[in-house]
Amino acid sequence: xxxxxxxGVILALTMILSTFPATASLWEHSEESQGRDGTLxxxxxxxxxxxxxxxxxxxxxxxxxxxxxxxxxxxxxxxxPITINPKTQNPDNNPAAEPERxxxxxxxxxxxxxxxxxxxxxxxxxxxxYVFRNTGHAVQVSFxxxxxxxxxxxxxxxxxxxxxxxxxxxxxxxxxxHPSGKQYGGELHFVHQRDDGRLAVLGVFLDxxxxxxxxxxxxxxxxxxxxxxxTYNQAGAGIALDPSKLIPGExxxxxxxxxxxxxPPCSEGVSWYVLSEPLKVTPAQIRQLDEFxxxxxRIVQNTAARTVEIHKDLQVDHDHDHxx
Ligand SMILES: [Zn+2]
Numbered sequence: 442x443x444x445x446x447x448x449g450v451i452l453a454l455t456m457i458l459s460t461f462p463a464t465a466s467l468w469e470h471s472e473e474s475q476g477r478d479g480t481l482x483x484x485x486x487x488x489x490x491x492x493x494x495x496x497x498x499x500x501x502x503x504x505x506x507x508x509x510x511x512x513x514x515x516x517x518x519x520x521x522p523i524t525i526n527p528k529t530q531n532p533d534n535n536p537a538a539e540p541e542r543x544x545x546x547x548x549x550x551x552x553x554x555x556x557x558x559x560x561x562x563x564x565x566x567x568x569x570x571y572v573f574r575n576t577g578h579a580v581q582v583s584f585x586x587x588x589x590x591x592x593x594x595x596x597x598x599x600x601x602x603x604x605x606x607x608x609x610x611x612x613x614x615x616x617x618x619h620p621s622g623k624q625y626g627g628e629l630h631f632v633h634q635r636d637d638g639r640l641a642v643l644g645v646f647l648d649x650x651x652x653x654x655x656x657x658x659x660x661x662x663x664x665x666x667x668x669x670x671x672t673y674n675q676a677g678a679g680i681a682l683d684p685s686k687l688i689p690g691e692x693x694x695x696x697x698x699x700x701x702x703x704x705p706p707c708s709e710g711v712s713w714y715v716l717s718e719p720l721k722v723t724p725a726q727i728r729q730l731d732e733f734x735x736x737x738x739r740i741v742q743n744t745a746a747r748t749v750e751i752h753k754d755l756q757v758d759h760d761h762d763h764x765x
Contacts, residue, residue, distance in 0.1 A: 579606060
């Protein structure tokens with residue numbers, strides 16, 4: 442019985458994968474992988490159709506996974522579980538978010554770091570360092586192996602490995618005022634990975650308004666990220682950066698659920714934590730992100746009855762000794 446199931450799955454995967462051109466290669470390293478080759482999510486069997494789609498690629502989990510990200514976070518008191526996915530217009534079982542029952546504390550302890558020009562070797566560096574990187578699909582800061590910044594989920598420790606930006610936001614928030622989901626100008630993802638491979642991503646919305654001042658940390662990142670795809674900044678050594686300054690505060694709520702990476706390979710088993718309080722940026726800063734990568738956001742996926750829990754126990758440590 443089990444064998445038949447396995448064979449069936451393999452056949453299904455083979456059928457899905459064989460519909461993609463043989464030239465398609467890994468997200469991180471291919472020119473085709475930049476979302477400009479006209480291949481849409483809509484062309485992936487099982488993926489929701491969309492006009493806003495822009496992410497290509499032959500990764501089966503993106504198409505057939507049931508715990509995919511991003512999602513629409515339902516903050517209405519509407520408990521009727523069947524809603525319409527605000528982006529895909531497909532029926533979705535999207536229950537209202539509810540208070541977390543297990544109440545793990547969430548503790549952000551990011552430290553300041555200093556830029557290096559060693560490019561891809563940063564992953565082996567035992568010192569506290571980082572590099573500015575244009576991945577080909579996002580503006581990114583990648584941290585060294587020795588970078589001491591961490592996220593604590595209860596007693597579990599997740600080292601920060603990179604942060605990157607999407608514009609517009611990937612998650613949307615359904616409220617009574619925004620029944621089809623509020624989308625922000627952008628979204629920042631802090632990606633944490635433990636030695637055993639487990640992933641936790643912290644999402645921060647970027648709210649842009651002409652009434653807000655320029656965010657100085659985002660400014661520093663935009664100025665130093667190379668324009669050329671799949672490259673590292675090879676000149677900007679010694680630039681101090683404190684990622685804790687990209688956390689808007691501890692006063693808001695945190696929405697947590699089980700999801701996936703939002704870019705191929707779309708791996709599931711990712712613990713998501715999305716802050717309700719956005720980071721304030723200017724419309725010009727969102728435009729600058731757009732100039733790097735217009736629309737590098739994945740459309741919301743069906744929640745499919747997953748529960749989003751609301752977390753309130755957030756603590757943020759700031760590196761007070763230095764002002765960067
Ligand atoms: Zn992301």
